Amino acid sequence: MERQIRYQREANLEWAHQFTKQPGGERLLSCIQCGTCSGACPLSIYMDLTPRQIIALVREGFREDALRSKTIWLCASCYACAVECPQKISITDIMYRLKREAIQSNLYPKRFPIPVLAREFCEMVRRRGRNSEFWVVFRMALRSNPFVLFSMARTGWDLWRTGRLSLRKGRIRRIGELQFIPVASKEVD
Amino acid sequence: MEPPAKYLYYPGCSLKATGIAYEESLLTTLRLLEIPVEELPDWNCCGATAYMSVSQSSATLLALRNLALAHQTGIRDVLTPCSACYLTLRKSQELAAHYPETAKDVEQFLEQAGLPHPDSVRVRHPLEMLYNDVGIRRLRELTVRRLQGVRMASYYGCQAVRPYGEVDDPHEPVRMDEVLQAVGVETVDYPLKTKCCGGSLTGTIHEVGVRLNYILLKEAQRKGAQAVVTICPLCQFNLDAYQREIRKQTGEPIDMPVLYLTQVVGWALGGGFRELGLHRAISGRKLIEQWFTVKKEAETYV
Known part of the structure; x- marks a missing residue:
């Protein structure tokens, strides 16, 4: 993965906050970044960002990075992460929301x-x-x-x-x- | 709780096409168990994972229309064999019950469409129905044939056992193994039994999808299984349809039957080869013919 610096002023915390109002995302801010989701995910090794990294980006409000990742499209909605998460965050539903937003704002790889x-x-x-x-x-x-x-x-x-x-x-x-x-x-x- | 007198059957799109053997074997099994069932009239697509990726509220309403139709029939239990349908219907109920905003959308939609509120409808899965309503004991009693010396891996897949269902424990499901053992099939310990097959990934990001299925088949083989048993049309399709490609890519001699639970149970209860859709397999056809072709003299020894 390409390493990039992000600045605080680029973070969109208001956007991040919307996820906590969405079914399954209520407990987003209590994520402890343990990585259980990435471990449970059968597809994480094929992803550009692991589910844990996606959650970190969402929570900090880095909208474009999350929406442009291939990860959200590799998620097959198997809910393994959601049932394993010790903090009871439905990562699958967060992925779904990201997919919806990426489709609406046309932020997905062309011909994907x-x-x-x-x-x-x-x-x-x-x-x-x-x-x-x-x-x-x-x-x-x-x-x-x-x-x-x-x-x-x-x-x-x-x-x-x-x-x-x-x-x-x-x-x-x-x-x-x-x-x-x-x-x-x-x-x- | 008393098992219901009659079930509704919600096929979903797959059971009318690639998963037709699931429909055939399920209906045959129910007939052999003398359980009355009727197809939900005018059912629509559940929306699966695709609709949820476009709009959550539309996906919920689309799924709930089916339950409203079920309510109209007066039959309470909707048998939903496809894992994606099962999860979607259950999830829509859950969202409508716990999120006031969704509940409002649902009320409005039902009123506009002139449909009743489906409060009392229960979404059921065949595995859980066989386990709870028929019961292990009865299955054992009704078994008329046994598969001798065939070991199978029960593969639960993902969506049927995940957060919205009551099919089995999401971490360590065992009911399929128990059902199979009840009808005389030996099952192997299969650690990947709830690992996802990738769903539609075999059609979209093909290489990744095929890789996931290779891992599932390889592990079943390593554990000594001669066949994989599934409860989902997409799992069955993925595991069954890409074995030639896997052989070509890896050079490994994998040619394994991938069966539906209802095919194995239906056969043990006395169902015929074709009425259970056993002729529709792509991989492991020779083994399937060898196992499920009834030899007259063998049958009398059971």
């Missing part, structure tokens, strides 16, 4: 497939009420890196021959009820 997947997924569910694994993955690949479709072909064939690849796009009957669900609010929630 995970935010694209999230958007495609939500778009399909909003329109049809259900999600088709095949079409969501297909559209994600088209929009991030179409070449991966070649490497996915073999898996696709395996699924096809075992009758597990469904091209059907389901749609719920009472789709009208979903219109009362806000698509995405202006503020991060």
Whole structure:
């Protein structure tokens, strides 16, 4: 990791404070930086910043560093950190909030497939009420890196021959009820 | 508590596609146990992890619509086999119950959509249902066939046993092992049983996702397991579908069946090969055929 100096005046403590009002983040300020979250995380060794470092950045108000990290996108939401944390901080929910804010402020690596997947997924569910694994993955690949479709072909064939690849796009009957669900609010929630 | 007379079944999107064998084996198992079940009418996607990454309140409302529909049917227990659905539905209940702001959004949404408040609905997982409602003793009694000399690793995965559920202990779950043992399967000690498979990472950051699954399979093999048993469609898919790639990358001869708990239990209770979706496996097909093809004379000795 590149070592950089940060100055106190760059810290946005008001931003940090918002996390304590969000479900799961109430006890953010009681983090003791023990690193149990990073130890429990099966993905921390692939991350640019460990979960412990993310928590430290969030709590000190270094917004951009946290939002620009790849860590938040590698988090698979397995909640291992949340159940292990001795201070009962739901690190997973903090990661979720960071993902939402990164998507809203467009602060994610370009062509990075995970935010694209999230958007495609939500778009399909909003329109049809259900999600088709095949079409969501297909559209994600088209929009991030179409070449991966070649490497996915073999898996696709395996699924096809075992009758597990469904091209059907389901749609719920009472789709009208979903219109009362806000698509995405202006503020991060 | 008395087990309910009837269950609702919330499939979620995976059990209609890549996880179809989970649906087939679950419904077969329930039929063999003579447990009535019906599919939740007009269910919608739970939102999974993707919706939560876009909007927390929308994700909560989306999930709760299903529970409101469940409430309308009058059946209280919603059987939710997919771990992601299970966690999402549970989490939405939890958020609505403990956070006044979410509760307000929920009230407003239900009123606009003309849906009832789903107070009494209980989100259940098949593993916990087999353990609590059917019970180990009854499973043992109802077993008609045994897998002789096959050792399996029970893999619980992440979301089913994590903070919002009551499937099992989040640190040291044992119920799947107990269920498997009840139907005559030998289980191995598997330290990675709650380590995440990476979920959708195999589709997004592929190398990392495949690596996680390699570690899970390798460890199961090292512990002497010949198969991995799962309770989640995404775990099953990840562990099953990338073994060829793992063999190519590592040069290691890994070709291991990855089964659903309901396939193993359903078979022990007398279910057929195809009705349990056993023909839908990608890896370890030879072993699966060898284990689960019923030889007439062997069956009479049980």
